[in-house]
Amino acid sequence: MKLIGILGGMSAASTQIYYRQLCEITRRRLGGLHSPELLIRSLDFATIEQLQAKGRWDEAGEILNAEAKALERAGADFIVLATNTMHKLADQMMAGVGIPLLHIADATADRIRKSALKTPGLIATAFTMEQSFYVDRLKAAGLQPLIPDDDDRADVHRIIYDELCKDITTSPSRSRFEDVARHLVSGGADCMILGCTEVGMLLDAGNVSVPVFDTTLIHCESAIELALAP
Numbered sequence: 001m002k003l004i005g006i007l008g009g010m011s012a013a014s015t016q017i018y019y020r021q022l023c024e025i026t027r028r029r030l031g032g033l034h035s036p037e038l039l040i041r042s043l044d045f046a047t048i049e050q051l052q053a054k055g056r057w058d059e060a061g062e063i064l065n066a067e068a069k070a071l072e073r074a075g076a077d078f079i080v081l082a083t084n085t086m087h088k089l090a091d092q093m094m095a096g097v098g099i100p101l102l103h104i105a106d107a108t109a110d111r112i113r114k115s116a117l118k119t120p121g122l123i124a125t126a127f128t129m130e131q132s133f134y135v136d137r138l139k140a141a142g143l144q145p146l147i148p149d150d151d152d153r154a155d156v157h158r159i160i161y162d163e164l165c166k167d168i169t170t171s172p173s174r175s176r177f178e179d180v181a182r183h184l185v186s187g188g189a190d191c192m193i194l195g196c197t198e199v200g201m202l203l204d205a206g207n208v209s210v211p212v213f214d215t216t217l218i219h220c221e222s223a224i225e226l227a228l229a230p
Contacts, residue, residue: 194215
């Protein structure tokens with residue numbers, strides 16, 4: 001089994017989900033007492049969030065690059081960045097790193113294409129929904145992503161940072177996310193991307209009317225596939 005390097009802590013809630021999912025997937029695949037071989041570097045999200053808010057992305061990229069190199073030195077065979085938003089810095093993060101990055105948007109787009117769907121609604125942080133680094137990657141894969149309107153985007157972003165990243169889930173926020181999903185379906189979405197690693201805390205196949213693609217679960221499944229590949 002290859003050694004998976006996880007760069008997490010963005011948020012800590014997300015990284016906990018990654019660890020649990022990776023362990024569950026490995027146990028289902030291999031049975032018995034098997035668990036994945038992992039190196040986890042979990043950052044202080046408060047530092048990263050402050051850089052995000054101030055638009056100091058280059059500084060955040062320098063941090064991620066240093067950590068990716070550390071994971072490589074420690075023996076990781078490939079890297080999983082346990083956050084959607086920080087894939088904005090994927091190129092800077094991997095500069096000078098000799099092991100591959102398993103990109104979350106590529107894994108998600110591949111799964112959607114294999115399902116013969118084409119128009120995903122995207123529910124994520126404002127950075128992921130509004131900037132080109134993620135949407136353009138989906139478009140390059142042949143998809144036609146839809147994003148929520150201004151008010152929906154603002155509420156989703158607020159709930160992610162003020163609640164989900166702190167492991168807080170509330171019924172009003174769940175209802176609000178369900179509203180956002182319904183609006184996207186009404187606008188033509190034939191499936192839904194849970195495009196922030198915490199969104200699955202509020203949405204899943206049980207409360208969304210179209211097929212749901214949970215990027216965290218897809219990323220974890222793809223990581224185990226790669227880890228077990230010859």
